[in-house]
Amino acid sequence: MRRRVGAVTACSVMARRLPRTLGDVPKETRPEHPLVIAHRGASGYRPEHTRAAYELAIALGADAVEPDIVPTRDGVLVVRHENEIGGTTDVADRPEFAERRTTRVVDGQKLSGWFTEDFTWAELATLRARERLPRVRPASTRFDGRYPVLRLEDVLGIIDAAPRPVTVVVEVKHATYFAAAGFDMARLLEREVIRWRARGGTAPLVVESFEQGVLNDLRQRALRARFVYLHEKSGAAADLVAALGRGAPSWESQRSDEGLDALRAAGMHGLSVETAALSRELVTRAHQRGLEVYTWTLRPENRFLPERHRLGASAAAHGDWHAWFAAVCATGVDGVFADHPDLVREALA
Template sequence: MRARSRPSVIGHRGAPGYRPEHTRAAYELAFALGADSVEPDLVATKDGVLVVRHENEISGTTNVADHPEFAGRRTTKEVDGMPLTGWFTEDFTWAELATLRARERVPHLRQASATFDDRYPILRLADVLDVVDTASDSAGRALGLVAELKHATYFDAAGLPLDELFLAELAAAGWSDHPGLVVESFEKTVLGRLHDGGFRGRRVYLLEAEGAPADRVAALGAAAPGYAADLTLRGLYALGSAAAPADRVDGISVDISQILHSGSVAVGLFGEDEGGVDIGAVTSDLVDLAHSAGLFVYCWTLRPENGMLPAEFRRSGRDDEWGDWRRLYAILLHSGVDGVFADHPDLAVAVRDGR
């Protein structure tokens, strides 16, 4: 049986199972529910302020479409090779975005959260750092931040280098040497630039199961190696032990499908004391391979709703009803991963801690 760790629970965009994502209420609730860290997604305004939104296109998570003064800014852009139509953060100043209010991203699955629509303003990175500091003081321990830099190559082309903006905001908030600071991205280039800029927190490379990173595609076009090349044993060792420090990362973060064996189902939990199901029968060897390469491993995202669960963990009923989430969470939390992203942090904490 694999050695077990006590993985950290990261409030994915706060606690969006209960409140609209990336709001102060969602982040404060995540810590109240036992999260060790929270995860803000960071995009930029046209005046260089890092704001907290899942994407730079904000029509699905704010009330921007209800503001007639911004109607003329609706447009179509190509972001990382995908055409998107809507309103984009880089076309607004922070003062303008501060007039907007947040909305639930998936109201058909999370009707209770949607009852909080239009109550909360959107946040800057600086606001989230303040939430973490306040929660740490209340908890009597250092709580953490796992910040994701979104679409770094895209923002570079717009003259908004996310790494430089991030380092400047950390310095302004006194966070440059914070022990709980982690930064992640689907583009390794920006992680390297952070190192060269003096960042000494942990750097995590997000790896999709398919496709290729936008920075490689921008540099190499159709010849760009995909994420699959990074997920081989050779690729993992290259990530953990590259000759140049800027080319190394501290960890990887992967979708739960990359932790599970496809189609495998455990009847109980696993291990000699938890149902007798061998973890190796239901999980891949990715965690072990990454650890052998000196990398820690995060996985995303733990969600209980049928409509968001892998097929083998769904139950009969509506998409918004909860499926066999406890069994899935138990498998993932005992797989050897070092941290999990959860939309309902209390559920992950309860399973991790055996409650």
């Protein structure tokens, strides 16, 4: 069994940072605090997925950074939260790309805008990033237009240049959707990682996805990484829905004892659940099976906090995030995704 975690001690020990995946550490020497993973960089302070966001995250003490990957038309992996980029870049203000606006159905959701798979990398490289949540984070909008879109290659370069070891947690987005459009996300990521390792990249690599199928594919390719299956509180995985329709197993059923056993048997190293699905009981059952548990996403603004931790009426104001972050840590979770890695460090202290 792993450590016993009390409501206070779970978040009290941070004398030394261990910027690596917990699965690489013997159980008896695992740290008493969770891994701090900067969600798309320090995205609470800078537009997400920008060089400034990643470099600031490292400076603020993050153990790991998390880039989301989507492809361009010519097969370059770029880091964007979604392949629809109307809200995170200045593409809507670029008249030369006005005719690219279209409507797509991505994992059952109808979206209108501009999609990375309709652009070459050379075209995307001309765009500039914008704050995705301007009403919640107006201070970050002063950086709109300053930073270009990055490739995964660029983020790996930032990791390699960091003054200390930092883990990279790559999220593969919409693998089934992209497969139907002619993009093999496992092959594209494998190719990028091989190039990175050939350049001397040594940072620990974790790959995560809301679709276990692409993780299975990458594992069979013998990619040197750890694999984490992302879970929403409810619903079902897009790859399973595409294959099984209404018969697809739910996220809840995949967190049952049988589901966790199957996850372990498939060679996965852990699961990552949204905070609404996190509990000490789930962490305990997963740990009993040798699985790590991560959770997403810790944010201090009232809009993202449970009602009991909100302060005042403004959605953008910070609530009692300290108590919320501490409560999440007290479940014994192995890692937390956060937009403000320094605030997690403060809660841990």
